[in-house]
Amino acid sequence: MKQDLFVYNTLTRKKEKFKAINAPHVGMYVCGPTVYSDAHLGNCRTYISFDIIFRYLNHLGYKVRYVRNITDAGHLEGDADEGEDKISKKAKLAKLEPMEIAQKYTVGFHDVMQILNILPPSIEPLATGHVIEQIELVKTILEKGYAYEVDGSVYFDVEKYNSTNDYGVLSGRNLDDLLTNTRSLGGQQEKRGKLDFALWIKAKPETLMKWPSPWSVGLPGWHLECSAMSEKYLGEHFDIHGGGIDLIPTHHTNEIAQNMAACGKTPANYWVHTNMLTVNGQKMSKSLGNSFLPHELFSGENSILNKGYSPMTVRFFMLQAHYRSTLDFSNDAMEASEKGFKRLMNSFGLLKDLKASSTTEVEIKSLSDRCYEAMNDDFNSPVLIAELFEASRIINSVYDGKLKIDAENLELLKQLMNSFVLDVLGLKDEQAAGDDLPQVLNFIVNLRNEAKSSQDYATSDKIRNGLQQIGIQLKDTKEGTNWTKI
RNA sequence: GGUCAGAUGGCCGAGCGGUUAGGCACAGGUCUGCAAAACCUGAUACAGCGGUUCAAGUCCGCUUCUGACCUCCA
Structure with a gap:
């Protein structure tokens, strides 16, 4: 390997x-x-x-x-x-x-x-x-x-x-x-x-x-x-x-x-x-006046930007291009990266909840080899990320019960994701909410589920929409209701 | 002007001789009270013109366009 x-x-x-x-x-x-x-x-x-x-x-x-x-x-x-x-x-x-x-x-x-x-x-x-x-x-x-x-x-x-x-x-x-x-x-x-x-x-x-x-x-x-x-x-x-x-x-x-x-x-x-970062095809530089500072990107406070993007979104965006290619900055590209990054981290978070089966329909070793192959080829992070999305697909399918994985492969999958997402790409989950938000949310989610089971959809939708407005998205799954920060 | 890189689908981006990269967006489907998410399926592509080859985004030549460097720059 x-x-x-x-x-x-x-x-x-x-x-x-x-x-x-x-x-x-x-x-x-x-x-x-x-x-x-x-x-x-x-x-x-x-x-x-x-x-x-x-x-x-x-x-x-x-x-x-x-x-x-x-x-x-x-x-x-x-x-x-x-x-x-x-x-x-x-x-x-x-x-x-x-x-x-x-x-x-x-x-x-x-x-x-x-x-x-x-x-x-x-x-x-x-x-x-x-x-x-x-x-x-x-x-x-x-x-x-x-x-x-x-x-x-x-x-x-x-x-x-x-x-x-x-x-x-x-x-x-x-x-x-x-x-x-x-x-x-x-x-x-x-x-x-x-x-x-x-x-x-x-x-x-x-x-x-x-x-x-x-x-x-x-x-x-x-x-x-x-x-x-x-x-x-x-x-x-x-x-x-x-x-x-x-x-x-x-x-x-x-x-x-x-x-x-x-x-x-x-x-x-x-x-x-x-290579250089470009904006509208031109090198970002102070003298051209097209440069902006990291904190402006995070907050969105610059006329070039439609909105702010989190530091990890920025990092992910940059890693989706090879280091020797020029990378062009645009709002569209940032938004695509933001969604892609969320998708990757969402499945990464699901990893701990996966259950092993006695048989396996996936084989992680070859996927892992391909990850090393990508990085060994002059640190090709975009190809690595493409492979990690394959891992992401596997995780989601297993989570949904549509794919079986045995304990050995599950362990490999966990190692793979931890090594490459966290250690090598240096990405981290920004949604991990500290404080006591989880307890408060669990309480609200339980309230909504009570309303839902008594078919009071007006109330349950009201709760869901209200949370959506303050940046919390609820997702109903077979195992229960999940929430993520938007 | 000189030198050197690029031009890939609606967008961002890999690939660099033979097998659909990937993400986002889009269309259809599955699941669900409805959403969302997830999963499945699908459509679009290699700047132009020649050449080499059984086979060319992928190699060679020319053309067009873009960028970088030649001055401080990551």
Whole structure:
């Protein structure tokens, strides 16, 4: 059942058999958020995708060290390296300390991650906490001759690097194309080549976040932190490096160059990239103005939305598409997911009430195999979900007494649903009402059943309609009356 | 302009050489006081034009359209 796992590797543009360097240990690094504003829904999709990968590797028995950084400094804005640090810029506007901004959005990010049931990574390092490591890395790259210093700033020499390495391995672009098609930006007199990028930036008088270094008081370049922190926690060469597909051409390309220049090793075996969330066919992004925040989606408070959708509906919606495909957001698609998710969870809830027969008309093993097959094929969650709907159909049929299942298969079915719905997909039942609602409802349901058995349908319908209006739906079955929250 | 991806039924989305993915919506049926749910059955599909093959959404070429990246982005 645990056949080989295949993972699509951006480096080779193929699905490759996954082989951990140090099995059962797996090192995985994913580029985390820059905490200068709220994470929008598109950001969330990436972290949900890697959450599934993390969860499935764990499920297969790997011991995963999952490192996802927080960029709380060093991420420049505007034209290449001439801009200001994003965090500092925001801080000046709001008259806040940079760390105050970083703290605020870090807390917000964690909240959203938790609401969406995304597991925390094993290590979540901060860029500001690793300036020393970053400075050391710059020193090494300078020593190896792949960088040069100009007036307190240090730049990576891309053309020199490309003479002995392939700078475009990940993006599939060659240097000539890049050179001829890259816009020449102003204010870059210090750089020798137009593709060169900053490793260390000398602080300007107005720079708020700055650290001493051998070259100047300044700040590290953005690409540096991931190289420094992945090496610190996962070593020079680890298993999986991930991030959004939009990080390929610049951030990850530069990261590889830094690592190769410093130690001659490409950081990771498998490069995994998640695709974008689109709205009406266009990438969701802040600059296009079509992005919205998770809490707006939950509450429905955004003009794009007809209504709010629960966090698990959002998660389910995203898992119904493969992580490497673009996923288009629409109200219709959300509503379809909402109903589908309810259907799945409804049958999941029925599982505990199923009775085993002495014979069986279903065989769960092959269904289970197909679930593993789906996930082993580059984490194909939509196919997994299709299989789980088959399980759902079986559960409902058994519950209705239309299908027989024996104890052994029932146990397998329970294991299957628990493993895949809860552990791997990370879905959870949002209907589980705490408090004392069940008792109150049972009382009301009993009242209605009394009316029903005396054929007082006027009263029984009145009760049912009344509950419907406050969001409780009653369903009469052979075994009695059930209720669910709508 | 350059580079790279896509175009699948009313909608969302898998599949990528031969066998109806799945969900939502729709139609018919079973059950039920009626609903709802559930179950059964059904109809719609692979952008266009050529080619390869016994066989092509699935491979190749061209055309059209869309998107991403080339500048910060998950």
